[in-house]
Amino acid sequence: MPAPEWLRIRRDKDVPAEDASLWVKCPKCSEMLYRKDLGDNAYVCMRCGHHFRMHAYDRINLLVDSDFVEIGDHITPGDPLGWVDRRPYPQKLEADREKSKLSEAIVTGFATLEGFPVALGVMDFNFRGGTMGTVVGERVTNLLEEALRRRLPCIIFTASGGARMEEGMLALMQMAKTTQAVERFMSDGNLFVTVLTDPTTGGVSASFAFESDIVIAEARASIGFAGRRVIEQTIRQKLPDNFQTAEFLLEKGHVDMVVDRRQIRDTLVRVLDYAVDRKRLAPALKAVPEFAGA
């Protein structure tokens, strides 16, 4: 089915070139990888299958049919606590914007996947370690509310170090805020899918990441509530290597599937195909978005 008129191109954003070198060394197997080949392989090591962390816009490009309409990018962080540690919080944000070419730790918008219109959120570890502050909470909530209005399925890729300390309790409260939005969205019968990528921990793992209908874990991702070091301190022994990996979680029954990044798009399309009644989506496809960003 053709992409509806409102799915306008938003892919002209600057994609970061963090490291200009042509070659990248795999941190797992030490293979030297040609950057372009790596990009063509969805940032998965051609030799050992190691999944490199991925930029939000690269991820989006990997998923969508053609167009992506970003919403919520007008929502940007403040400094409610007047936070200073080694540097003031606004300076840290500025540095992160510079480094990541992102306005915050999540990108949200609409797109089609194999013709299925979806609301899509992608977190990025490059921005403040993917921590959830007010803006992440607000953008996720906004995305779910807009998806609910259109009765679209919603897919969120998580990557997060937890709640953002620099916004204190306002950050923690985003767990409550996003949860309420998820609950309202799902209660209306809409499909919610989360894809947990490396790493998904803390407040995000204890809120929307595990509140979805289908929880997909990206292969080899590290996923858990408490940090590894905290647990090691608690139990006073080293944890096994596979602890908190996607594969470990599958065995422990926490996630529906573990999927190699190169199969994630196809998997999502199949899940949409199973769970979404196309008849229900028909009006959504025709809907004109009224959100400010489109």
Add this chain to the structure above:
Amino acid sequence: MPAPEWLRIRRDKDVPAEDASLWVKCPKCSEMLYRKDLGDNAYVCMRCGHHFRMHAYDRINLLVDSDFVEIGDHITPGDPLGWVDRRPYPQKLEADREKSKLSEAIVTGFATLEGFPVALGVMDFNFRGGTMGTVVGERVTNLLEEALRRRLPCIIFTASGGARMEEGMLALMQMAKTTQAVERFMSDGNLFVTVLTDPTTGGVSASFAFESDIVIAEARASIGFAGRRVIEQTIRQKLPDNFQTAEFLLEKGHVDMVVDRRQIRDTLVRVLDYAVDRKRLAPALKAVPEFAGA
């Protein structure tokens, strides 16, 4: 509040005198107990607290304010499989009737507890080891349906060796039948409480016993799905003494409370008082029962 007119006396049934002797020996502590004292102490050993198994009508007398209207006693067992093992099934039933002074392994009816009108079911291990055949399933279902019609709370005391082999798959299907009745009853917002007494195992433990709002286990009762001997054969070692006891299950989180038999009535009254809106019950109190048995 006075017992309504329809709560007519049904306590003139013969209560069994299985053993005419005046003294009973406690199987736990070997104390010789005077039978009348034991009855006055709710059949709990005055020395060690051992809970003797109890006759259904004795149990009912221990609970109700004054009157008990039995329903479902017109539902009596057939012999659908033409079952014979050492003896034909009808002969076994006859012997059980003789021994237990009961028409089947459960007694069902209506009563008030401290003024609260309730539907009440009490299983009895003396009849075919409390096994659930067609009649138990039918009486439980009937009780829940009548309770639903009147929007009364329902309390069932379980004591069961599981599904009744002599009725084959018809017995197993009572798990499905009673479950549907429970589901329909609870979906309408009515309170369902089960009290698991010694022993509650097999098909009853895997259906209505654990489907209630509040699961109370009588102190020291043995409760589980698989039989102790089966498990010992499976794991090829002896099980610890406390395995499958009420107290073990409390630790494992399976039951809401473990209550000494002498406190069960008070506990039930408190639960009714917490969970039941008396306003909701007012019409029920006035209702005239239309069931055949009353």
Add this chain to the structure above:
Amino acid sequence: MNVIVEREKSLSALESRIEALRERDAGSDEVKQLESKVEQLRRDMFGNLTPWERVNMARHPKRPLSSDYLAALDAFDELHGDRHFRDDPALVGGFAKLRGRRVVVLAQMKGRDTKENIRNNFGMVSPEGYRKAKRLMELASRFRLPIVTFVDTSGADPGLSSEERAQGEAIAACLVTLAKVEVPVVASIIGEGGSGGALAIGLADHVIMAENAVYSVASPEGCAAILWGDAARAPEAAERLKLTAADLEGFGIVDEIVAEPIGGAHRDGARFVEKMLDAVDGALRLLEPLAPDALREARYQKYRRIGAWHDDAATRAVSGA
């Protein structure tokens, strides 16, 4: 020892002799005679099976397993885990397509060999398996997908740790959920239907049973041990328990029987699997038009009727069949 396997051995000498002869001279009278003799023997041996023989058929090592049915679906995407404790490989579930239709499938997984059986606990499901099933039933109901189950288990896992994790509660929760769901549920008893552990995914709007499958309140061995203290009297117990498809159809417990080829489903496994899927498809086609309330009411009444008791008040016998 499986009595069917034993009997097949005695046939196989004859069968290989025919095979050898056929290679030399397919149309000869000798071959034809032998072929009709084998055919007759097969009919004699397998044409009219006793309940105990059916128990052995249901446990036959070559019988089609849930894995064969899953493989024959148009598509299957497994969904794992109870979200709390463990993914139980003894009960597999997920999204599937069956004859083009989107469904949620749940299946009890006996293994084909020892390795698989150890992995899958011989198809005996643990509480977390039933809790996964419950979760997927709710998912199906949420997205209005019919539920299709394949029952094949000697019973729920009777181990120590399953008891510690509330096996009874787990089965009960499955039953409640199946009573509640607002979508069609079709269960197929494909091999062994072992007691409550089978029923946990067997409460359905339409129950289909393979001709030689068995479905019993207790295993014949267990029953014999209880009754006579002698598990060797299992054949006798099998007789009494009325565990065959025909018996259960008579009781109103089974709605449809899928006939097996003479000698059992494994003699033409792939085709039998297709026949079973056709039956499931047919049942779904009839159930799908029903509104959720009508569907649930019919399900309620189906089980409401099952049983055989006397109603002394009405002075008439009431029976469900």
Add this chain to the structure above:
Amino acid sequence: MNVIVEREKSLSALESRIEALRERDAGSDEVKQLESKVEQLRRDMFGNLTPWERVNMARHPKRPLSSDYLAALDAFDELHGDRHFRDDPALVGGFAKLRGRRVVVLAQMKGRDTKENIRNNFGMVSPEGYRKAKRLMELASRFRLPIVTFVDTSGADPGLSSEERAQGEAIAACLVTLAKVEVPVVASIIGEGGSGGALAIGLADHVIMAENAVYSVASPEGCAAILWGDAARAPEAAERLKLTAADLEGFGIVDEIVAEPIGGAHRDGARFVEKMLDAVDGALRLLEPLAPDALREARYQKYRRIGAWHDDAATRAVSGA
């Protein structure tokens, strides 16, 4: 070392001296002088606490605990277990009566002594504790009983086995349930509110906080360790985290503060507990008349607003407070 306890020691010599004098001559000028001196000292020491001092107040060994609040209820009947795995003593719940009203109570249980703390895992809740909480929230909603929670935990249990049993999912499930329930929810932060582990039972229509309680996204020690690699800088971190009741009221996170006597709630524990229960009662009285939909909408909007962000499209700052 608890800085409040240390400070109290320096007072206690003076206090016992007064006590001794008072026995001899209650009305003497010396006694009066000393009494007013102590009063002054107490005001100086405790009148205007820093965030770090409040952290220590919240952790004071004599501070009223959940067990004290439960004991002060008109009635309390504990309900145990998650029905699946274990009863977690770190989170206690059950039916209760509060000022004559039927409610369901959930409380995080720090222990009063080492034995209790070991039993209760120092009030750090495991997944099965949160799953029990979820079950009881659903029970409350089913029977239209308000939910009253007492929050006092340094955080969710960070152990190996809690991770294995999906701690994140367990907390998330509590949050979803609190978002869903159709009855009033009132949360009281009585001591330490440690991060997500506290919020799991803290999402509420009305959040009350004891004046010297703290509620933080991370422990000051943990925060200092992350920021400066030095847990000893916790007092500084406490300052930055804005974890006091006054701060949180300013952010719209806390709706009501219950004042403590000078020197902390433990100086008049029984009365403070009653004051807190009065506050809960008052909140319930306001919430009870609301229809379920209105209640849930108000709850949604309460959290919907929380945060502080810029809206570049609207070129205005949006803030929740």
